Amino acid sequence: MSRWRGIIEEYRKFLPVTAQTPVITLGEGNTPLIRAARLAKKIAPGVDLYLKYEGMNPTGSFKDRGMTMAISKAVEAGARAVICASTGNTSASAAAYGARAGIAVYVLIPAGKIALGKLSQAMMHQATVIQVEGNFDQALTIVKELSATYPVELVNSLNPFRIEGQKTAAMEICDDLGDAPTVHVLPVGNAGNITAYWSGYREYRAANQTTRLPRMMGFQAAGAAPIVLGHVVEAPQTVATAIRIGNPASWQSALTAVKESSGAIDMVTDEEILHAYALVAREEGVFCEPASATSVAGVIKLSQAGQLQEGTTVVCTLTGHGLKDADTAIGISRQPQTVKATRDDVARLLHV
Numbered sequence: 001m002s003r004w005r006g007i008i009e010e011y012r013k014f015l016p017v018t019a020q021t022p023v024i025t026l027g028e029g030n031t032p033l034i035r036a037a038r039l040a041k042k043i044a045p046g047v048d049l050y051l052k053y054e055g056m057n058p059t060g061s062f063k064d065r066g067m068t069m070a071i072s073k074a075v076e077a078g079a080r081a082v083i084c085a086s087t088g089n090t091s092a093s094a095a096a097y098g099a100r101a102g103i104a105v106y107v108l109i110p111a112g113k114i115a116l117g118k119l120s121q122a123m124m125h126q127a128t129v130i131q132v133e134g135n136f137d138q139a140l141t142i143v144k145e146l147s148a149t150y151p152v153e154l155v156n157s158l159n160p161f162r163i164e165g166q167k168t169a170a171m172e173i174c175d176d177l178g179d180a181p182t183v184h185v186l187p188v189g190n191a192g193n194i195t196a197y198w199s200g201y202r203e204y205r206a207a208n209q210t211t212r213l214p215r216m217m218g219f220q221a222a223g224a225a226p227i228v229l230g231h232v233v234e235a236p237q238t239v240a241t242a243i244r245i246g247n248p249a250s251w252q253s254a255l256t257a258v259k260e261s262s263g264a265i266d267m268v269t270d271e272e273i274l275h276a277y278a279l280v281a282r283e284e285g286v287f288c289e290p291a292s293a294t295s296v297a298g299v300i301k302l303s304q305a306g307q308l309q310e311g312t313t314v315v316c317t318l319t320g321h322g323l324k325d326a327d328t329a330i331g332i333s334r335q336p337q338t339v340k341a342t343r344d345d346v347a348r349l350l351h352v
């Protein structure tokens, strides 16, 4: 097997790069597409269910696909600094790829509202971490204004190169399955990823790599569901901090994706998200972060509503790794038992 060279080299002909573009890569992409038969049996019998485990990217989320593009293009354009607002993963990814490129990275995060693993990444890669006393939407407004006036490149998904990179996840799925799935389910926050996937599926079909297009089904958290409600949510709330967003930047293109694909955007409650989060870890051995499990909660909802026919191929994107947010995992799990360091004390706990 030849060595995986990261998404820019592997999907070069679908990306806006030239021989002059410096490729800033950490080997992102090539993430596992895991068949989840046990989970399917439980939540959607008869469905051929797959998990696209994007937590296996270099910084533990799908953002790396977009960031390799955004940082490479920023360096090509001569940028010395980049900036983003983030609920955590974008900041971790920007910090890592920025470090790799040797440029300055500024990240704005909502104070106290991002998972600790993500904060540790941004800090460790020496980004300038600015906590704003506000939410993601306010931080995004600020970075948009600053990048328009200062020599600092915006690397949020408003940057078109981010979407270009992220579309490669759809292409990998098609390469793995031999065709596009029937239904694609994913979490929606700022709505860049659903936009990117749809673009990837369409381009692959246009290039005759696939014969069909999936229905795009996006799920928001009920406390942060502006697209479902049809209006901006001023004070979004959810346990899934990664998608705690009340005014998504790619709102319109997400609507286009669901319209063109005969899909939909719906919502699930925090309770449903945490249930799915625990289930996928227990049934399949796959540890994702809470926001990622929104897609699995979405599959449960679709299945219960009779919307997934038998034989349907469904792919769920698990956007980020569970280790990003160990606090939530520990909080909902059975606690470890502490015993004396003797054979008998431990043996008493074995129920075999």
Ligand code: F0G
Pocket (backbone or CB within 6 Å): 061, 063, 085, 086, 087, 088, 089, 090, 091, 157, 187, 188, 189, 190, 191, 192, 193, 194, 242, 243, 289, 291, 292, 319, 320
């Ligand atoms: N899942 C995770 C783990 C995320 O971090 C995000 C977005 C999403 C889903 C939603 O993707 O925004 O493209 O609809 N995180 C951004 C961030 C906002 O700053 O890390 P989306």
